[in-house]
Amino acid sequence: MSVHTENKKKVTTLQLKKMKQSGEKISMLTAYDFTTAQIIDAAGIDVVLVGDSASNTMMGNPTTLGITLDHMIHYGRSVVNATKRALVIVDMPFGTVSGNPMKSLDAAIRMMQETGADAIKIEGGLEIKDDVKKIIDAGIPVMAHLGLMPQSINKYGTYAIRGKDEVEAQKLMDDCLLMEELGAFGILLEKIPAKLATAISEKITIPTIGIGAGSGTDGQVLVIQDALGMNKEFSPKFLRRYAxxxxxxxxxxxxxxxxxxxxxxxxxxxxx
Structure with a gap:
């Protein structure tokens, strides 16, 4: 199987926006260690996400809530050390961006300085708009994460699809428009109806990355352990195993x- 790897230039947030404009789909996978990141980067992946899913896949925790900023910096640095072409995004873990803009900015600065990452990802919408604005205004690229937000699992009480009813769907659309207005360079949409994800992707000018959000988003992401069949217990409808x-x-x-x-x-x- 041939893979598109001709363009060896470093992927940037601007390039992702151009990919959306040209209709080229964006490929993203997670990685948490040097060796895995080196392999998928050399294979031509566009974006490597150092997800807080490391809490589950690397540490064995039942949710993403148990991973700390120090843990994420450790995993982020390992991935950055291995990556030459892909854009590297690191998740801000639970509690680091939660309504105190200066505290959130301090955590985001630590993440960028100590990992060398290209950008960070933050879960949440209107409720943390001041935090997101403070971070973006400081020059830190932010990808928003909306829809199902695993860091809020104790509030939801379920990993069910989000945005199915009209009220939640409208809030999701409003939050996406807000994140675009604040200056986010992209939005990850997790486990929402495909029609809603498509509508959002067509409405906003920044790229959307989907996981369990259908084919209408501007790109797709999977957890590497799931995509490569290392994790046998997790088998949601949206998952395709490639090995x-x-x-x-x-x-x-x-x-x-x-x-x-x-x-x-x-x-x-x-x-x-």
Whole structure:
């Protein structure tokens, strides 16, 4: 399978906007470590998201709430060190952007300085508009995250689709327009009706990235462990698995164990 990798120039927020304008879809995957980021960057991915989903995939927490700013800086720095072409966005974790603009700005500055990331992603809309404005006015690129917001899972009480009723759908549209007005360079839309995601994408001039939001967004994102089949327990409707690394890694590990037990590894050629 051929992959579009001819353009080796660094991806920027401006380039993402031009991709939307030209109709070129934006590809995004998560990564949390140097090796994975290096592989997907070399493969030609447009954007690498260091998601707070690291709380689940890397730390084994049941929600994203358990990951801290220090944790995210650690994962973010590892990914930035590996990435040459893709735009790198790091999530601001739960509690770091929550209604205190100066505190939020301090956290955002730490994130940018200590990771070297190109941008940050923030969950929320109208409720944190002052925080977002303060951060953007300081020169920090922000991608908004609306729809299902995992950091608010205890408020929702469910991971069900958001924006199904007219009131919530209108608020979602209003929040997207607000984030565009504040200067966000893009919006991630999670688990909302496809028609609503398409309508938002057509209404605003900044790129939208969807996860469980249909094909009408300007780009798509998946968690790398899900897309590559490492995580077998998570199987939502929107997920397409592009490999079965769980099976491959299990078989390889069992083969290694068998070789060690049988005294077949290491052999003479593998010894000094």
């Amino acid at each position: 079965d690394l769980n099976a491959i890694m299990t078989e390889a590990t069992q083969h290694y164990i068998a070789d060690v037990k049988a005294k077949n590894f290491p052999n003479e050629n593998e010894s000094y």
